[in-house]
Amino acid sequence: MNAISLKINNEGYDVPVKPHWSLAYVIREKIGLTGTKAGCEMGTCGSCTLLLDGKPIFSCLRMAIDAQGSDIRTIEGLEEENDGELHPLQEAFIQDHGMQCGFCTPGMILAAKHLLDHNPDPTEQQVREAIGGHLCRCGTYVRIVKAIMNAAETMRNAQATQ
Amino acid sequence: MEYYSPTELDHAYTLLDKYGDGAVPIAGSTFFMSHREELFDAADAVIDIKKLGLNYIRLNDDGLHIGATTTFNEIFDHKLTRDGRYAILSDTAGELNTNEVRNMATIGGVICVAGEVDMPTSLLACDANIIIGSSRGTRAISMSEFHVGYLNNALEEGEMVLEVHVPQPPANTGAGFAKFQRTAADLPLVNVATHVSLDGAGACSEARVVAGAATLSGVPERSAAAEAVLLGGIIDDALIESAAAASNDIECVNDFRVSAEVRQLWVRCGVEDTLRQAAARARQGGEV
Numbered sequence: 001m002n003a004i005s006l007k008i009n010n011e012g013y014d015v016p017v018k019p020h021w022s023l024a025y026v027i028r029e030k031i032g033l034t035g036t037k038a039g040c041e042m043g044t045c046g047s048c049t050l051l052l053d054g055k056p057i058f059s060c061l062r063m064a065i066d067a068q069g070s071d072i073r074t075i076e077g078l079e080e081e082n083d084g085e086l087h088p089l090q091e092a093f094i095q096d097h098g099m100q101c102g103f104c105t106p107g108m109i110l111a112a113k114h115l116l117d118h119n120p121d122p123t124e125q126q127v128r129e130a131i132g133g134h135l136c137r138c139g140t141y142v143r144i145v146k147a148i149m150n151a152a153e154t155m156r157n158a159q160a161t162q
Numbered sequence: 163m164e165y166y167s168p169t170e171l172d173h174a175y176t177l178l179d180k181y182g183d184g185a186v187p188i189a190g191s192t193f194f195m196s197h198r199e200e201l202f203d204a205a206d207a208v209i210d211i212k213k214l215g216l217n218y219i220r221l222n223d224d225g226l227h228i229g230a231t232t233t234f235n236e237i238f239d240h241k242l243t244r245d246g247r248y249a250i251l252s253d254t255a256g257e258l259n260t261n262e263v264r265n266m267a268t269i270g271g272v273i274c275v276a277g278e279v280d281m282p283t284s285l286l287a288c289d290a291n292i293i294i295g296s297s298r299g300t301r302a303i304s305m306s307e308f309h310v311g312y313l314n315n316a317l318e319e320g321e322m323v324l325e326v327h328v329p330q331p332p333a334n335t336g337a338g339f340a341k342f343q344r345t346a347a348d349l350p351l352v353n354v355a356t357h358v359s360l361d362g363a364g365a366c367s368e369a370r371v372v373a374g375a376a377t378l379s380g381v382p383e384r385s386a387a388a389e390a391v392l393l394g395g396i397i398d399d400a401l402i403e404s405a406a407a408a409s410n411d412i413e414c415v416n417d418f419r420v421s422a423e424v425r426q427l428w429v430r431c432g433v434e435d436t437l438r439q440a441a442a443r444a445r446q447g448g449e450v
Contacts, residue, residue, distance in 0.1 A: 022195060042196040043192055043263060046262065055265040058262045058263065061191055061263075062195070063165070063195065066167075066188070066191065132347060133259070133262050133263060
Protein backbone atom coordinates (compact mmCIF):
# COMPACT_ATOMS: atom_id res chain seq x y z
CA MET A 1 0.00 0.00 0.00
CA ASN A 2 1.14 3.53 -0.77
CA ALA A 3 -0.12 6.45 1.34
CA ILE A 4 -1.29 9.26 -0.94
CA SER A 5 -3.16 12.55 -0.57
CA LEU A 6 -5.81 13.60 -3.01
CA LYS A 7 -7.34 17.06 -3.27
CA ILE A 8 -10.99 16.65 -4.22
CA ASN A 9 -13.39 19.62 -4.33
CA ASN A 10 -10.88 21.62 -2.24
CA GLU A 11 -10.79 19.00 0.54
CA GLY A 12 -7.71 16.91 1.31
CA TYR A 13 -8.08 13.13 1.62
CA ASP A 14 -5.30 10.84 2.90
CA VAL A 15 -5.85 7.34 1.65
CA PRO A 16 -3.70 4.20 1.28
CA VAL A 17 -3.86 2.81 -2.26
CA LYS A 18 -2.40 0.06 -4.39
CA PRO A 19 -0.68 1.46 -7.49
CA HIS A 20 -3.12 -0.12 -9.94
CA TRP A 21 -6.29 1.13 -8.23
CA SER A 22 -8.14 3.50 -10.50
CA LEU A 23 -9.06 7.00 -9.42
CA ALA A 24 -12.73 6.12 -9.96
CA TYR A 25 -12.46 3.14 -7.60
CA VAL A 26 -10.65 5.08 -4.87
CA ILE A 27 -13.01 8.06 -5.02
CA ARG A 28 -16.08 5.82 -4.80
CA GLU A 29 -15.05 2.92 -2.62
CA LYS A 30 -12.34 4.34 -0.37
CA ILE A 31 -13.35 7.99 -0.06
CA GLY A 32 -17.10 7.48 -0.43
CA LEU A 33 -17.87 10.15 -3.00
CA THR A 34 -20.27 8.04 -5.01
CA GLY A 35 -21.48 10.81 -7.33
CA THR A 36 -18.78 9.69 -9.75
CA LYS A 37 -20.09 6.52 -11.40
CA ALA A 38 -18.11 3.51 -12.53
CA GLY A 39 -19.68 2.05 -15.67
CA CYS A 40 -17.61 0.18 -18.21
CA GLU A 41 -14.28 0.74 -16.40
CA MET A 42 -12.50 0.63 -19.74
CA GLY A 43 -12.85 4.18 -21.01
CA THR A 44 -15.81 3.84 -23.31
CA CYS A 45 -18.91 5.02 -21.40
CA GLY A 46 -17.95 8.37 -19.81
CA SER A 47 -19.82 7.87 -16.53
CA CYS A 48 -16.65 8.22 -14.40
CA THR A 49 -15.73 11.61 -15.90
CA LEU A 50 -14.35 14.21 -13.51
CA LEU A 51 -12.30 17.36 -13.89
CA LEU A 52 -8.58 16.92 -13.26
CA ASP A 53 -6.80 20.28 -13.17
CA GLY A 54 -9.81 21.72 -14.96
CA LYS A 55 -9.92 19.18 -17.80
CA PRO A 56 -12.43 16.35 -18.14
CA ILE A 57 -10.87 12.89 -17.97
CA PHE A 58 -12.07 9.32 -17.50
CA SER A 59 -11.17 8.49 -13.89
CA CYS A 60 -11.34 4.75 -14.59
CA LEU A 61 -8.29 5.14 -16.84
CA ARG A 62 -6.21 7.14 -14.35
CA MET A 63 -4.39 5.48 -11.49
CA ALA A 64 -5.33 7.16 -8.20
CA ILE A 65 -1.65 7.29 -7.24
CA ASP A 66 -1.05 9.23 -10.46
CA ALA A 67 -3.54 11.97 -9.44
CA GLN A 68 -1.60 13.26 -6.45
CA GLY A 69 -1.02 17.00 -6.54
CA SER A 70 -3.88 17.54 -8.99
CA ASP A 71 -7.01 19.58 -8.40
CA ILE A 72 -9.88 17.10 -8.70
CA ARG A 73 -13.50 18.20 -9.10
CA THR A 74 -16.39 15.77 -8.92
CA ILE A 75 -20.12 16.31 -9.27
CA GLU A 76 -20.30 16.82 -5.48
CA GLY A 77 -18.16 19.96 -5.84
CA LEU A 78 -20.51 21.79 -8.20
CA GLU A 79 -22.84 23.21 -5.55
CA GLU A 80 -19.98 24.53 -3.48
CA GLU A 81 -18.68 26.29 -6.57
CA ASN A 82 -22.12 27.83 -7.03
CA ASP A 83 -22.52 29.24 -3.48
CA GLY A 84 -24.43 26.21 -2.21
CA GLU A 85 -27.07 26.36 -4.94
CA LEU A 86 -27.52 23.78 -7.67
CA HIS A 87 -25.43 24.63 -10.73
CA PRO A 88 -27.47 25.97 -13.69
CA LEU A 89 -26.57 22.74 -15.52
CA GLN A 90 -28.07 20.68 -12.70
CA GLU A 91 -31.18 22.88 -12.70
CA ALA A 92 -31.51 22.54 -16.46
CA PHE A 93 -31.15 18.73 -16.34
CA ILE A 94 -34.06 18.69 -13.84
CA GLN A 95 -36.18 21.17 -15.80
CA ASP A 96 -35.65 19.53 -19.17
CA HIS A 97 -35.70 15.93 -17.89
CA GLY A 98 -32.14 15.43 -19.10
CA MET A 99 -32.00 12.02 -17.41
CA GLN A 100 -33.95 8.84 -16.91
CA CYS A 101 -31.91 6.48 -14.72
CA GLY A 102 -29.34 9.22 -14.02
CA PHE A 103 -26.26 7.00 -14.20
CA CYS A 104 -24.61 9.01 -16.97
CA THR A 105 -25.68 12.39 -15.55
CA PRO A 106 -22.64 13.31 -13.38
CA GLY A 107 -20.28 12.65 -16.29
CA MET A 108 -22.51 14.45 -18.78
CA ILE A 109 -22.77 17.50 -16.50
CA LEU A 110 -19.03 17.72 -15.86
CA ALA A 111 -18.21 17.39 -19.56
CA ALA A 112 -20.81 20.08 -20.28
CA LYS A 113 -19.45 22.30 -17.50
CA HIS A 114 -16.00 22.20 -19.07
CA LEU A 115 -17.51 23.15 -22.43
CA LEU A 116 -19.54 26.07 -21.03
CA ASP A 117 -16.63 27.34 -18.93
CA HIS A 118 -14.62 27.69 -22.15
CA ASN A 119 -17.38 28.40 -24.63
CA PRO A 120 -20.44 30.11 -23.09
CA ASP A 121 -22.34 30.14 -26.39
CA PRO A 122 -21.83 26.73 -28.01
CA THR A 123 -23.61 25.43 -31.08
CA GLU A 124 -25.61 22.24 -30.79
CA GLN A 125 -22.85 20.50 -32.76
CA GLN A 126 -20.24 21.63 -30.20
CA VAL A 127 -22.44 20.33 -27.36
CA ARG A 128 -22.76 16.98 -29.13
CA GLU A 129 -18.99 16.83 -29.62
CA ALA A 130 -18.34 17.67 -25.94
CA ILE A 131 -20.48 14.72 -24.79
CA GLY A 132 -19.31 12.49 -27.65
CA GLY A 133 -17.52 10.14 -25.26
CA HIS A 134 -20.56 9.67 -23.03
CA LEU A 135 -23.13 6.91 -23.37
CA CYS A 136 -26.69 7.29 -22.08
CA ARG A 137 -28.17 3.81 -22.01
CA CYS A 138 -31.68 5.28 -21.63
CA GLY A 139 -31.22 7.18 -24.88
CA THR A 140 -32.00 10.60 -23.42
CA TYR A 141 -29.51 12.36 -25.68
CA VAL A 142 -31.98 14.80 -27.22
CA ARG A 143 -33.07 16.09 -23.81
CA ILE A 144 -29.49 16.18 -22.54
CA VAL A 145 -28.42 18.37 -25.44
CA LYS A 146 -31.47 20.59 -24.86
CA ALA A 147 -30.65 20.88 -21.13
CA ILE A 148 -27.07 21.90 -21.87
CA MET A 149 -28.18 24.48 -24.47
CA ASN A 150 -30.72 25.90 -21.97
CA ALA A 151 -28.17 25.97 -19.14
CA ALA A 152 -25.79 27.86 -21.42
CA GLU A 153 -28.49 30.43 -22.09
CA THR A 154 -29.29 30.78 -18.37
CA MET A 155 -25.62 31.27 -17.58
CA ARG A 156 -25.22 33.88 -20.33
CA ASN A 157 -28.27 35.78 -19.07
CA ALA A 158 -26.97 35.67 -15.49
CA GLN A 159 -23.62 36.96 -16.71
CA ALA A 160 -25.30 39.77 -18.65
CA THR A 161 -27.32 40.99 -15.64
CA GLN A 162 -24.30 41.07 -13.34
CA MET B 163 3.68 -3.62 -8.39
CA GLU B 164 5.79 -0.58 -7.54
CA TYR B 165 5.04 2.97 -8.64
CA TYR B 166 7.65 5.62 -9.41
CA SER B 167 7.37 9.20 -10.53
CA PRO B 168 10.90 10.29 -11.46
CA THR B 169 11.69 13.92 -12.22
CA GLU B 170 15.05 13.23 -13.92
CA LEU B 171 15.57 11.19 -17.09
CA ASP B 172 18.57 9.41 -15.54
CA HIS B 173 16.39 8.18 -12.70
CA ALA B 174 13.81 6.91 -15.19
CA TYR B 175 16.57 5.06 -17.12
CA THR B 176 17.88 3.50 -13.88
CA LEU B 177 14.38 2.21 -13.13
CA LEU B 178 13.96 0.88 -16.69
CA ASP B 179 17.28 -0.97 -16.33
CA LYS B 180 16.39 -2.31 -12.90
CA TYR B 181 13.00 -3.72 -13.84
CA GLY B 182 13.73 -4.65 -17.47
CA ASP B 183 10.74 -6.19 -19.19
CA GLY B 184 8.63 -5.69 -16.07
CA ALA B 185 8.86 -1.88 -16.30
CA VAL B 186 5.95 -0.01 -17.84
CA PRO B 187 6.40 3.70 -18.57
CA ILE B 188 3.04 5.44 -18.10
CA ALA B 189 1.82 8.84 -19.25
CA GLY B 190 -1.87 9.01 -20.18
CA SER B 191 -2.36 5.41 -18.94
CA THR B 192 -5.40 4.97 -21.20
CA PHE B 193 -4.18 1.77 -22.86
CA PHE B 194 -2.61 0.32 -19.72
CA MET B 195 -5.70 0.91 -17.56
CA SER B 196 -8.19 -0.25 -20.17
CA HIS B 197 -6.23 -3.51 -20.58
CA ARG B 198 -5.40 -3.86 -16.90
CA GLU B 199 -6.50 -7.47 -16.57
CA GLU B 200 -3.96 -8.63 -19.15
CA LEU B 201 -1.21 -6.15 -18.31
CA PHE B 202 -1.10 -5.82 -14.51
CA ASP B 203 0.30 -9.25 -13.81
CA ALA B 204 3.25 -8.72 -16.11
CA ALA B 205 4.11 -5.29 -14.68
CA ASP B 206 6.56 -5.13 -11.79
CA ALA B 207 6.93 -1.36 -11.88
CA VAL B 208 4.92 1.48 -13.31
CA ILE B 209 7.01 4.54 -14.09
CA ASP B 210 5.11 7.80 -14.47
CA ILE B 211 7.04 9.77 -17.11
CA LYS B 212 4.89 12.92 -17.00
CA LYS B 213 7.34 14.87 -14.81
CA LEU B 214 10.34 14.44 -17.13
CA GLY B 215 9.74 17.60 -19.15
CA LEU B 216 8.64 15.65 -22.23
CA ASN B 217 5.51 17.73 -22.79
CA TYR B 218 6.26 20.19 -25.60
CA ILE B 219 5.71 21.09 -29.25
CA ARG B 220 8.65 23.01 -30.75
CA LEU B 221 9.56 24.12 -34.24
CA ASN B 222 13.26 24.05 -35.15
CA ASP B 223 15.05 24.43 -38.49
CA ASP B 224 14.87 20.68 -39.00
CA GLY B 225 11.15 20.37 -38.35
CA LEU B 226 8.65 19.84 -35.60
CA HIS B 227 9.53 18.18 -32.30
CA ILE B 228 6.75 16.75 -30.14
CA GLY B 229 7.59 15.45 -26.66
CA ALA B 230 6.41 11.93 -25.82
CA THR B 231 3.95 13.00 -23.10
CA THR B 232 2.23 15.69 -25.19
CA THR B 233 -1.49 14.93 -25.13
CA PHE B 234 -3.80 14.62 -28.14
CA ASN B 235 -5.69 17.75 -27.15
CA GLU B 236 -2.43 19.69 -27.00
CA ILE B 237 -1.59 18.53 -30.53
CA PHE B 238 -5.17 19.20 -31.65
CA ASP B 239 -5.14 22.80 -30.36
CA HIS B 240 -1.55 23.95 -30.82
CA LYS B 241 -0.85 26.76 -33.29
CA LEU B 242 2.09 24.83 -34.79
CA THR B 243 -0.05 21.78 -35.58
CA ARG B 244 -3.43 23.41 -36.12
CA ASP B 245 -2.47 25.31 -39.29
CA GLY B 246 0.19 25.17 -41.93
CA ARG B 247 2.33 22.30 -43.10
CA TYR B 248 1.83 20.13 -40.00
CA ALA B 249 -1.98 20.44 -39.91
CA ILE B 250 -2.38 16.72 -40.60
CA LEU B 251 -1.27 16.13 -37.00
CA SER B 252 -4.09 18.26 -35.58
CA ASP B 253 -6.54 16.67 -38.04
CA THR B 254 -5.48 13.21 -36.88
CA ALA B 255 -5.56 14.08 -33.16
CA GLY B 256 -9.04 15.53 -33.57
CA GLU B 257 -10.26 12.28 -35.09
CA LEU B 258 -9.91 10.71 -31.65
CA ASN B 259 -13.42 11.86 -30.98
CA THR B 260 -13.58 11.62 -27.19
CA ASN B 261 -12.50 14.83 -25.48
CA GLU B 262 -11.71 13.04 -22.20
CA VAL B 263 -9.37 10.60 -23.93
CA ARG B 264 -7.72 13.42 -25.91
CA ASN B 265 -6.95 15.04 -22.53
CA MET B 266 -5.18 11.87 -21.37
CA ALA B 267 -3.71 9.95 -24.32
CA THR B 268 -0.22 10.98 -25.41
CA ILE B 269 1.61 10.75 -28.72
CA GLY B 270 4.37 8.60 -27.18
CA GLY B 271 1.87 6.14 -25.78
CA VAL B 272 -0.16 5.86 -28.92
CA ILE B 273 2.82 5.04 -31.14
CA CYS B 274 4.08 2.46 -28.64
CA VAL B 275 0.71 0.67 -28.66
CA ALA B 276 1.03 -0.15 -32.37
CA GLY B 277 -2.58 -1.30 -32.61
CA GLU B 278 -5.70 0.16 -34.21
CA VAL B 279 -4.74 3.81 -33.78
CA ASP B 280 -4.57 6.76 -36.13
CA MET B 281 -1.45 8.77 -35.34
CA PRO B 282 1.18 6.27 -36.62
CA THR B 283 -0.49 6.27 -40.03
CA SER B 284 -0.10 10.03 -40.29
CA LEU B 285 3.41 9.95 -38.83
CA LEU B 286 4.47 7.40 -41.45
CA ALA B 287 3.03 9.69 -44.15
CA CYS B 288 5.12 12.53 -42.65
CA ASP B 289 8.19 10.23 -42.61
CA ALA B 290 8.62 10.97 -38.90
CA ASN B 291 11.43 9.78 -36.69
CA ILE B 292 11.00 8.41 -33.19
CA ILE B 293 13.63 9.51 -30.68
CA ILE B 294 14.35 6.80 -28.14
CA GLY B 295 16.31 7.16 -24.90
CA SER B 296 17.96 4.75 -22.47
CA SER B 297 20.93 4.65 -20.11
CA ARG B 298 22.97 3.73 -23.22
CA GLY B 299 22.16 7.07 -24.89
CA THR B 300 19.61 8.23 -27.42
CA ARG B 301 18.88 6.95 -30.91
CA ALA B 302 16.49 7.86 -33.69
CA ILE B 303 14.50 5.32 -35.62
CA SER B 304 12.22 5.92 -38.58
CA MET B 305 8.48 5.50 -38.04
CA SER B 306 8.65 2.94 -40.87
CA GLU B 307 10.83 0.72 -38.67
CA PHE B 308 9.33 1.49 -35.28
CA HIS B 309 6.36 -0.84 -35.57
CA VAL B 310 7.47 -4.42 -36.01
CA GLY B 311 4.04 -6.07 -35.84
CA TYR B 312 0.62 -5.81 -34.24
CA LEU B 313 1.04 -4.47 -30.67
CA ASN B 314 4.77 -4.80 -31.10
CA ASN B 315 7.34 -2.00 -31.35
CA ALA B 316 11.08 -1.79 -31.81
CA LEU B 317 11.87 -0.63 -28.25
CA GLU B 318 14.53 -2.74 -26.59
CA GLU B 319 14.76 -3.46 -22.89
CA GLY B 320 15.56 -0.31 -20.91
CA GLU B 321 14.40 2.04 -23.67
CA MET B 322 11.57 4.56 -23.80
CA VAL B 323 10.25 7.02 -26.39
CA LEU B 324 11.34 10.60 -25.75
CA GLU B 325 10.12 12.49 -28.79
CA VAL B 326 8.54 12.40 -32.21
CA HIS B 327 10.40 14.39 -34.86
CA VAL B 328 8.50 15.39 -37.99
CA PRO B 329 11.04 16.56 -40.60
CA GLN B 330 10.46 19.93 -42.21
CA PRO B 331 8.76 19.17 -45.53
CA PRO B 332 9.74 20.99 -48.74
CA ALA B 333 7.72 24.05 -49.79
CA ASN B 334 4.45 23.25 -51.57
CA THR B 335 3.71 20.20 -49.47
CA GLY B 336 0.29 19.15 -48.26
CA ALA B 337 -1.14 16.21 -46.37
CA GLY B 338 -4.53 14.75 -45.58
CA PHE B 339 -5.98 12.19 -43.19
CA ALA B 340 -9.20 10.15 -43.29
CA LYS B 341 -10.64 7.33 -41.23
CA PHE B 342 -13.53 4.91 -41.32
CA GLN B 343 -15.21 3.69 -38.15
CA ARG B 344 -18.56 2.33 -36.98
CA THR B 345 -19.30 5.13 -34.52
CA ALA B 346 -17.55 8.39 -33.74
CA ALA B 347 -15.95 6.99 -30.58
CA ASP B 348 -14.92 3.65 -32.09
CA LEU B 349 -11.46 2.42 -33.03
CA PRO B 350 -10.62 2.96 -36.69
CA LEU B 351 -11.54 0.16 -39.09
CA VAL B 352 -9.31 1.72 -41.71
CA ASN B 353 -7.33 4.93 -41.77
CA VAL B 354 -5.46 6.61 -44.58
CA ALA B 355 -2.91 9.43 -44.73
CA THR B 356 -1.32 10.94 -47.81
CA HIS B 357 1.48 13.45 -48.11
CA VAL B 358 2.52 15.09 -51.39
CA SER B 359 5.08 17.72 -52.44
CA LEU B 360 4.99 19.63 -55.71
CA ASP B 361 7.95 20.97 -57.69
CA GLY B 362 8.15 24.38 -59.38
CA ALA B 363 6.24 23.09 -62.40
CA GLY B 364 3.44 21.72 -60.21
CA ALA B 365 4.40 18.06 -60.70
CA CYS B 366 4.48 15.66 -57.80
CA SER B 367 8.06 15.43 -56.54
CA GLU B 368 7.45 13.44 -53.36
CA ALA B 369 4.54 11.21 -52.38
CA ARG B 370 3.67 8.99 -49.47
CA VAL B 371 0.40 7.07 -49.42
CA VAL B 372 -0.27 5.17 -46.21
CA ALA B 373 -3.05 2.95 -44.89
CA GLY B 374 -3.23 1.71 -41.33
CA ALA B 375 -5.32 0.05 -38.64
CA ALA B 376 -6.39 -2.67 -41.03
CA THR B 377 -3.39 -4.03 -42.86
CA LEU B 378 -2.61 -7.72 -42.93
CA SER B 379 0.82 -6.99 -41.44
CA GLY B 380 -0.80 -5.20 -38.47
CA VAL B 381 1.20 -2.01 -38.97
CA PRO B 382 0.68 1.05 -41.18
CA GLU B 383 1.95 0.44 -44.71
CA ARG B 384 2.89 2.58 -47.69
CA SER B 385 1.46 1.84 -51.10
CA ALA B 386 4.43 1.70 -53.46
CA ALA B 387 2.10 1.36 -56.45
CA ALA B 388 0.02 4.44 -55.62
CA GLU B 389 3.17 6.48 -54.96
CA ALA B 390 4.64 5.40 -58.30
CA VAL B 391 1.49 6.61 -60.07
CA LEU B 392 1.78 10.02 -58.42
CA LEU B 393 5.50 10.71 -58.79
CA GLY B 394 6.28 13.06 -61.66
CA GLY B 395 2.64 13.61 -62.57
CA ILE B 396 0.35 16.60 -62.31
CA ILE B 397 -2.11 15.76 -59.54
CA ASP B 398 -5.47 16.11 -61.28
CA ASP B 399 -8.67 14.08 -60.93
CA ALA B 400 -7.50 11.36 -63.33
CA LEU B 401 -4.16 10.89 -61.56
CA ILE B 402 -5.86 10.85 -58.14
CA GLU B 403 -8.27 8.16 -59.32
CA SER B 404 -5.48 6.01 -60.76
CA ALA B 405 -3.41 6.39 -57.59
CA ALA B 406 -6.42 5.41 -55.48
CA ALA B 407 -7.04 2.36 -57.68
CA ALA B 408 -3.37 1.37 -57.36
CA SER B 409 -3.50 1.51 -53.54
CA ASN B 410 -4.96 -2.02 -53.45
CA ASP B 411 -1.39 -3.33 -53.20
CA ILE B 412 -1.87 -2.86 -49.44
CA GLU B 413 -3.42 -6.08 -48.19
CA CYS B 414 -6.14 -5.57 -45.58
CA VAL B 415 -7.12 -7.86 -42.76
CA ASN B 416 -10.38 -9.81 -42.90
CA ASP B 417 -12.08 -10.02 -39.50
CA PHE B 418 -15.48 -10.01 -37.81
CA ARG B 419 -15.64 -6.22 -37.86
CA VAL B 420 -15.26 -5.69 -41.62
CA SER B 421 -14.26 -7.86 -44.54
CA ALA B 422 -10.94 -7.32 -46.28
CA GLU B 423 -12.83 -6.51 -49.47
CA VAL B 424 -14.71 -3.60 -47.90
CA ARG B 425 -11.58 -2.37 -46.15
CA GLN B 426 -9.73 -2.34 -49.45
CA LEU B 427 -12.53 -0.29 -50.97
CA TRP B 428 -12.34 2.15 -48.06
CA VAL B 429 -8.58 2.49 -48.48
CA ARG B 430 -9.23 3.42 -52.10
CA CYS B 431 -11.87 6.01 -51.09
CA GLY B 432 -9.62 7.35 -48.33
CA VAL B 433 -6.67 7.71 -50.69
CA GLU B 434 -8.83 9.58 -53.17
CA ASP B 435 -10.26 11.97 -50.55
CA THR B 436 -7.01 12.67 -48.77
CA LEU B 437 -5.08 13.16 -52.02
CA ARG B 438 -7.52 15.89 -53.04
CA GLN B 439 -7.02 17.59 -49.67
CA ALA B 440 -3.23 17.11 -49.73
CA ALA B 441 -2.91 18.46 -53.29
CA ALA B 442 -5.08 21.49 -52.49
CA ARG B 443 -2.98 22.24 -49.44
CA ALA B 444 0.26 21.76 -51.39
CA ARG B 445 -0.90 24.21 -54.06
CA GLN B 446 -1.43 26.80 -51.35
CA GLY B 447 2.20 26.35 -50.37
CA GLY B 448 1.43 24.09 -47.46
CA GLU B 449 0.50 27.11 -45.39
CA VAL B 450 -3.24 26.63 -45.22
